[in-house]
Every structure is written in structure tokens, then in C-alpha cells.
Amino acid sequence: MSDIKTIGVAGSGTMGAGIAIVAARAGFRTVVYDTRQDALDRSRKQTADFFAKSVQRGKLTQDQVATIMANLVGTTNLADLAACDLVIDAVFEDLRVKHDLFGKLNEVCPAHTIFASNTSTLSITEIAGGSGRDDRFVGMHFCLPAQLMKLVEMSPGLNTSEETFSKAWAACEAMGQRPVKTKDNPGFILNYFLVPYNNDAIRLVEAGVAEPADIDRAIKEGLGYPMGPLELLDLIGLDTQLLLCEALYGVTHEPRAACPPLVKRMIAAGHLGRKSGRGFYTYQGNAMFGG
């Protein structure tokens, strides 16, 4: 049984909003902290929309949703995370930002609070080094979209205690997720495969071998994947793909992990994917066009 009752999520963007849904839906009191009130407002609206669909589909009742939403609070005051037994970081992918966050959290949270990072590319051991409690620090890498994907890659840093890892693992399972253990290694398991694979698809577009929609259709119909690589890249964001490539290539020097030039041109043009309304496809609301 998990002895974690209250979960904090730092960062209320793409991943933080999804992780907060997962925690609150599983019955944890959930405190979401962001420096920006507009980010909190946006994610609260997305969360309400998500749960409204869950009611329409018969997965939850109105009463259950009311209880979940009452247990899910947003704050711009870092000190409100002091009540948490586990705090999961989903702030910007920047070591200095994460060190600053965890340094401050270490001041406000009690000694038993476990810190976790959802980083995709940074070293858990390095982030933990700025937390003042690297023995109570663990990697918890959720997949996008966190509210729908069950897999969580869990990595101990070099100084993570066994007790911390097993408590965080139990909390992850209590959140209804399916953890898998990996070393603190660039890309963990998923991105070690996914980044080069997505780059291969981008290089096919770059070389004019096929249109994005045809590449996606071939992968879905031929390999049975639920999403094609180019629609997935539009969801991940081309700016995020660049960061993933830089981090993975920087350590592995695997040529397939090197960022294809097209990614940088798309970023320069503002074609970041769904979030900017245009990537390999164009978007209006939830509708996707072209490719």
C-alpha cells in the first residue's frame, strides 16, 4: 500500500495537466503549482472538459467528477506544496529551472516528501543533485497524453534509496499507472527507440519519398501502430523533438538521433505542431487537415 496521500505537480502545461488528472482521478488530493495563473486556468478548463467526456462515455458519474475536481487545487504559491508526500516536476526542460524549483521545494516540504521528475532528456542524478535530498529523488517519466497512457518509466538516480524507489513505485501503481524500471540513461527506454524512429519519418518527408499522411497510413496499417510518426510529432511538438534529439545525440552520437535539418526550419517558421496550429498537418480546433 502506498503511504502517499497528497501529490503535488509542479508545472501545469502539457504534461503537468495530464499527470494531475491521473493523480486526482485515482483519489489523491492533488495540488498543482505553476508560476502562471493563465496556465492553471487553461489546464483546469481542459481537465473539466476531459472529465465531462468521461461522464458522457459512462466511465465516471457527475458525483465522482465533482469529488475529483474538489480534490484538485491549483496554486501559484510554491509553499502550498508543503502538504505533499510526493511532488512530481513537469516544469520546463531546463536543468537550472529544475534545480531552482527543487532547491526551493526542499526548503518548504517536510523531510518525508519524495521528489520526482518527469524529465524526458535530463539526468535524474543531475537534477537530484540540486534538490538537497538526492536519496529521496526518483525519475517518473509519464507518456503523452498522461491521462490516457498507462506507462511510466521509473528510474532511480545514483543516490536514490531503495525505500524511496519502492514508495514512489507503489504510488505510481496506486495512481492506476503501469511502471517499468529503467536506468538513469538518456531516452530511458521509450525515447531511445522513439527519437530515431521519428527522425527516420522526418527524413522520408525531407527526401520527398512520401507525403506525411501516406507515411502515417503505411505505419498504422502496416505495423499496427495506433498513430503515425508525423501525427505523433505534431502532438509532441517539433521544439520538443529538437530538445530530445540534442539530448540523445549529445550523449550517444547515434546518427539516427541527430536532428534532421527540416525540424529547425519548421521551428523557425513557427510550425511547431498542434500547439501552433501547424506542423506536418494543419489544425483547426481538434480537426486535422492535410499532410
Ligand SMILES: NC(=O)c1ccc[n+]([C@@H]2O[C@H](COP(=O)([O-])OP(=O)(O)OC[C@H]3O[C@@H](n4cnc5c(N)ncnc54)[C@H](O)[C@@H]3O)[C@@H](O)[C@H]2O)c1
Ligand atoms: N511534451 C512531452 O511530450 C513530454 C513527455 C514526457 C515528459 N515531458 C517532460 O515534462 C516536462 C514538462 O514538459 P511540457 O511539455 O509539459 O512543458 P510545457 O511547456 O507544456 O509546460 C511547462 C509548464 O511549467 C510552468 N513552469 C515553468 N517554470 C516553472 C517553475 N519554475 N515553477 C512552476 N511552473 C513552472 C510553465 O508556466 C508551463 O505551464 C519537461 O521536463 C519535459 O521534458 C514532456
